[in-house]
Amino acid sequence: MIPELGHFALILALGIAFLQTVAPLLGYQRRDAKLLAFASSAAQAQFLCIALAYVCLTISFITTDFSVAYVAQNAHTDLPMVYRVSAVWGAHEGSLLLWMLMLSGWTFAVSVFNRRIPAELSALVIAVLGVISTGLLLFMLLTSNPFDRLFPVPLQGRDLNPLLQDFGLAIHPPTLYMGYVGFSVAFAFAVAALITGKLDAAWARWTRPWTTTAWMFLTLGITLGSWWAYNELGWGGWWFWDPVENASFMPWLAGTALIHSLAVTEKRGLLKSWTVLLAILTFSLSLLGTFLVRSGVLVSVHAFASDPARGLFILIFMAVVTGSALTLYAWRAPKLATVGELHLFSREGLLLLNNVFLVVACAAILVGTLYPLVIDALNLGKISVGPPYFNAVFLPLMVPLFVLVGFGAVVPWKKGKSVETWQRLKLPALFAVAFAIVVPLALHGRAALLAVTGGLLGAWTIVAASQDVWRRIRAKPSFVAGIASVPRATWGMTLAHAGLGVWALGVAFVISYGFEKDVRLAPNASTEIGDFRFGFVGATEAKGPNFIARQGEVTIERGDHSVTTLYPQKRFYPSQRNVMTESAVDATLLRDLYVSLGEGFEDGSWSLRIYVKPMIRLIWLGGVLMFLGGCLAASDRRYRLAKAAERRLAVDGGAQAA
Amino acid sequence: MRYAIPLLVLAVLLGFFAVGLNRDPRLLPSPLIGKTAPSFELPVLALSTAQAADAAPARLGNAAFAGKPFLVNFFASWCAGCQVEHPYLMTLARQGAVTLVGIDYKDADADVRQWLAARGNPYAPILVDLDGRAGIDFGVYGVPETFLVSADGRVLHKHVGALTPEAFEKDFKPLLGAGS
Amino acid sequence: MSRLLLAALLAGVLLGAQAQVTVARPDIPLSTEQEARLAELLPDLRCLVCQNESLAESRAPLALDLKYEVRGLVASGRSAPEIKQYLVDRYGDFVLFRPPFDARTWLLWLGPFALVLLALGVLLRQIRGSRRAVAAAPPKPVDDAALKKLLDE
Numbered sequence: 001m002i003p004e005l006g007h008f009a010l011i012l013a014l015g016i017a018f019l020q021t022v023a024p025l026l027g028y029q030r031r032d033a034k035l036l037a038f039a040s041s042a043a044q045a046q047f048l049c050i051a052l053a054y055v056c057l058t059i060s061f062i063t064t065d066f067s068v069a070y071v072a073q074n075a076h077t078d079l080p081m082v083y084r085v086s087a088v089w090g091a092h093e094g095s096l097l098l099w100m101l102m103l104s105g106w107t108f109a110v111s112v113f114n115r116r117i118p119a120e121l122s123a124l125v126i127a128v129l130g131v132i133s134t135g136l137l138l139f140m141l142l143t144s145n146p147f148d149r150l151f152p153v154p155l156q157g158r159d160l161n162p163l164l165q166d167f168g169l170a171i172h173p174p175t176l177y178m179g180y181v182g183f184s185v186a187f188a189f190a191v192a193a194l195i196t197g198k199l200d201a202a203w204a205r206w207t208r209p210w211t212t213t214a215w216m217f218l219t220l221g222i223t224l225g226s227w228w229a230y231n232e233l234g235w236g237g238w239w240f241w242d243p244v245e246n247a248s249f250m251p252w253l254a255g256t257a258l259i260h261s262l263a264v265t266e267k268r269g270l271l272k273s274w275t276v277l278l279a280i281l282t283f284s285l286s287l288l289g290t291f292l293v294r295s296g297v298l299v300s301v302h303a304f305a306s307d308p309a310r311g312l313f314i315l316i317f318m319a320v321v322t323g324s325a326l327t328l329y330a331w332r333a334p335k336l337a338t339v340g341e342l343h344l345f346s347r348e349g350l351l352l353l354n355n356v357f358l359v360v361a362c363a364a365i366l367v368g369t370l371y372p373l374v375i376d377a378l379n380l381g382k383i384s385v386g387p388p389y390f391n392a393v394f395l396p397l398m399v400p401l402f403v404l405v406g407f408g409a410v411v412p413w414k415k416g417k418s419v420e421t422w423q424r425l426k427l428p429a430l431f432a433v434a435f436a437i438v439v440p441l442a443l444h445g446r447a448a449l450l451a452v453t454g455g456l457l458g459a460w461t462i463v464a465a466s467q468d469v470w471r472r473i474r475a476k477p478s479f480v481a482g483i484a485s486v487p488r489a490t491w492g493m494t495l496a497h498a499g500l501g502v503w504a505l506g507v508a509f510v511i512s513y514g515f516e517k518d519v520r521l522a523p524n525a526s527t528e529i530g531d532f533r534f535g536f537v538g539a540t541e542a543k544g545p546n547f548i549a550r551q552g553e554v555t556i557e558r559g560d561h562s563v564t565t566l567y568p569q570k571r572f573y574p575s576q577r578n579v580m581t582e583s584a585v586d587a588t589l590l591r592d593l594y595v596s597l598g599e600g601f602e603d604g605s606w607s608l609r610i611y612v613k614p615m616i617r618l619i620w621l622g623g624v625l626m627f628l629g630g631c632l633a634a635s636d637r638r639y640r641l642a643k644a645a646e647r648r649l650a651v652d653g654g655a656q657a658a
Numbered sequence: 659m660r661y662a663i664p665l666l667v668l669a670v671l672l673g674f675f676a677v678g679l680n681r682d683p684r685l686l687p688s689p690l691i692g693k694t695a696p697s698f699e700l701p702v703l704a705l706s707t708a709q710a711a712d713a714a715p716a717r718l719g720n721a722a723f724a725g726k727p728f729l730v731n732f733f734a735s736w737c738a739g740c741q742v743e744h745p746y747l748m749t750l751a752r753q754g755a756v757t758l759v760g761i762d763y764k765d766a767d768a769d770v771r772q773w774l775a776a777r778g779n780p781y782a783p784i785l786v787d788l789d790g791r792a793g794i795d796f797g798v799y800g801v802p803e804t805f806l807v808s809a810d811g812r813v814l815h816k817h818v819g820a821l822t823p824e825a826f827e828k829d830f831k832p833l834l835g836a837g838s
Numbered sequence: 839m840s841r842l843l844l845a846a847l848l849a850g851v852l853l854g855a856q857a858q859v860t861v862a863r864p865d866i867p868l869s870t871e872q873e874a875r876l877a878e879l880l881p882d883l884r885c886l887v888c889q890n891e892s893l894a895e896s897r898a899p900l901a902l903d904l905k906y907e908v909r910g911l912v913a914s915g916r917s918a919p920e921i922k923q924y925l926v927d928r929y930g931d932f933v934l935f936r937p938p939f940d941a942r943t944w945l946l947w948l949g950p951f952a953l954v955l956l957a958l959g960v961l962l963r964q965i966r967g968s969r970r971a972v973a974a975a976p977p978k979p980v981d982d983a984a985l986k987k988l989l990d991e
Contacts, residue, residue: 235895242890277664297678299890311679319672330662342968356957364950371946377677380942382686384884386935393950598897689930736858764859789861790903797928799886799900
């Protein structure tokens with residue numbers, strides 16, 4: 001009964017999504033306020049339907065109702081409760097429903113927070129989002145219905161892929177999708193502006209908080225994904241340049257560029273057509289990611305079970321959504337040209353440079369990701385484009401970007417002065433140089449080129465970014481008053497930029513000074529890596545709720561001191577006959593000690609993978625700082641004040657009428 | 659015009675995706691096609707335990723099969739795809755159209771004997787590639803894999819995965835007369 | 839689950855997938871310099887059976903075999919390009935994670951950098967154009983009054 005209810009809710013949602021698209025468009029054409037106003041109600045009703053469907057699927061999982069095919073494929077009676085809830089998005093059909101839930105959730109939010117936006121614009125935004133909903137719901141109902149029944153009903157389910165039975169992965173997809181899907185709002189704003197032809201600074205201001213919010217979720221999602229891969233895949237990597245990771249990273253880069261170009265459009269009214277294009281591209285890259293992950297056109301670690309029919313549907317969907325947006329763009333964008341003086345050495349000039357490097361970096365990743373597919377399609381054979389390519393191309397493109405971050409926060413709008421800039425940046429520059437030379441030597445005794453470069457750029461970014469806040473605080477009589485006087489948007493920007501610097505430090509140090517060893521150890525044998533001695537005590541049996549495991553015991557000593565004991569596991573999940581490596585990590589801010597079990601041998605010895613990873617935590621700390629920066633920026637009072645002003649206006653209007 | 663550039667880029671990309679949808683990204687063409695088959699010299703599998711106990715097993719190499727086209731089929735008793743193709747290999751053996759050389763890949767002799775006893779033996783000789791070295795020379799990345807070697811010792815075709823009648827009729831049969 | 843069954847399951851699964859035989863092979867000792875060369879080489883080589891991992895990362899049986907093979911080649915004094923060619927001869931270019939620079943891949947390797955130059959060129963032209971446009975026609979204020987009000991709030 002419950003699955004049927006969910007199925008019905010989805011069908012109902014499809015009908016509503018269709019109306020949500022058509023009614024506002026008609027309303028816009030006929031200048032009919034009632035039809036325009038229908039948009040909000042439809043958005044809210046659609047959200048309720050999707051939420052109901054989502055709850056129905058979750059109940060089916062909690063009660064392990066194996067008559068639902070999707071549940072039977074992804075659950076098991078031994079599966080712990082928390083993973084039953086997260087198993088809902090563990091495979092294709094359910095994760096699509098999560099996608100839909102996010103999309104209708106964002107649309108719902110637009111319908112609630114739209115009171116200060118002209119009714120016409122808000123209705124059109126909701127209509128555009130309705131197009132996306134309609135397409136996805138059709139996709140789900142026609143090719144990927146999560147409520148399909150299975151007959152005869154199996155006695156036991158096939159269980160959730162053990163790789164996904166991890167807390168990091170339980171929360172990674174929802175945050176990632178919040179980001180991915182959130183960019184649909186910026187996309188809808190862009191398309192709506194192209195329809196109305198009204199694109200001004202106010203438009204940019206309305207679009208900004210939505211974009212920043214989506215961006216911060218995507219940042220967190222990517223960070224969580226990296227953390228999960230590090231813990232679960234068992235070889236200490238934190239980024240793989242896998243097509244699916246690239247699929248999430250491309251919208252991030254484009255979204256980052258969008259946030260910055262929106263700032264220029266808001267403050268100076270410039271770059272309108274470029275900003276609109278970026279908004280379209282950012283969400284289109286999210287759609288591209290969905291296509292790459294679900295169509296099976298590329299070889300990837302995380303791809304879903306692929307099905308050409310699904311791939312074809314998403315391809316057509318992408319052609320319709322992105323194609324029509326870009327056609328509209330080709331037609332309307334020429335009218336958006338603005339006249340305004342632009343200097344390279346000004347904040348907007350530097351932000352444009354930032355856009356150049358971000359967009360080219362994004363394009364480079366796109367080219368690298370799709371190149372094997374293109375070569376194959378041209379019958380030129382099969383090639384691989386892997387991490388060596390991406391590192392060689394991506395990292396050099398990041399260097400100018402980091403240099404720019406420091407300037408961007410200091411150089412004023414319109415036109416900068418080189419003397420003033422030098423005055424404000426000479427200390428940060430000096431500090432960065434000193435840091436880059438001293439810290440690698442002090443911590444690791446040798447100055448690797450990458451560590452010095454990373455240290456230089458990281459320290460420069462952090463210090464130069466903090467410069468603005470520091471100056472504002474110093475201008476006030478007391479420190480507390482100073483802190484209070486800094487707007488949240490400024491805090492947000494500073495924090496996000498500092499996070500970028502922290503990330504760079506982590507990357508540079510972990511690559512330069514990491515140790516790794518693949519070693520076979522008999523019980524009670526030991527090996528030395530860096531300053532640490534890793535002793536293998538032996539392996540014993542361990543048992544979990546739905547797995548059995550071999551658990552190694554590894555003692556770690558430094559000099560005469562015992563540092564810690566780690567218990568890496570090799571797990572066997574009987575339900576899918578799957579073997580999983582569960583690594584064990586001892587983490588501090590300055591270094592991780594990481595051990596995972598390889599193969600066991602008959603004489604009781606095991607091959608072990610041992611890593612010492614200096615400062616790897618900074619990589620994720622940087623991501624979290626960027627997320628927090630996004631939170632602060634999105635909640636800046638400017639965005640909220642506009643609402644208060646709106647209310648005041650309404651009261652005034654009422655008084656006049658009386 | 660320049661505002662239409664993004665649309666053009668999209669159109670090109672969509673075209674490539676449409677082609678890509680019909681390709682299997684994991685199917686690798688073999689660089690050996692048209693080249694002389696890798697040289698191998700492997701022990702012949704003893705088909706019974708009694709035979710195995712006898713003196714050192716004979717070893718066979720490329721030369722033993724020269725002069726006639728033959729199929730090299732990498733298989734193993736632990737491989738699921740091999741079970742799938744096995745009945746068809748039996749049919750091929752009965753038809754006798756082509757010599758079928760089996761290479762038992764990374765498999766225990768006892769296991770494969772049991773496996774063959776239960777299913778029948780389609781192979782002319784079975785050679786043992788215990789450590790997978792011959793597999794590396796042939797570029798094997800997933801058993802079962804089947805190679806067609808011409809009478810003059812060149813690799814003419816490679817099939818990855820279970821061999822089907824359709825694949826044999828379409829890809830192997832037309833090549834059987836070549837190179838003699 | 840009984841102890842014996844557990845041991846059997848783990849032995850079966852952990853000592854190579856299914857019941858694939860793993861042969862005990864002699865260790866190949868390498869000098870420190872050779873070890874470094876091997877460590878540099880392995881991340882550039884793709885594991886063919888895994889979805890998207892290098893030989894350095896993968897634990898698939900074929901990857902372990904190839905790793906052993908490469909180790910042997912390093913020990914025998916072969917250079918990195920020779921070893922790569924050895925694998926390409928058997929598995930094709932797919933095995934290389936760093937695609938070689940040739941007629942097929944020049945766009946891949948040079949494209950991004952050409953794109954930077956192109957984008958910078960467009961940007962500079964835009965900036966010069968904006969000044970010329972401003973000089974030709976003094977702009978009307980970008981923000982209209984209502985907008986100004988909004989922005990001042």
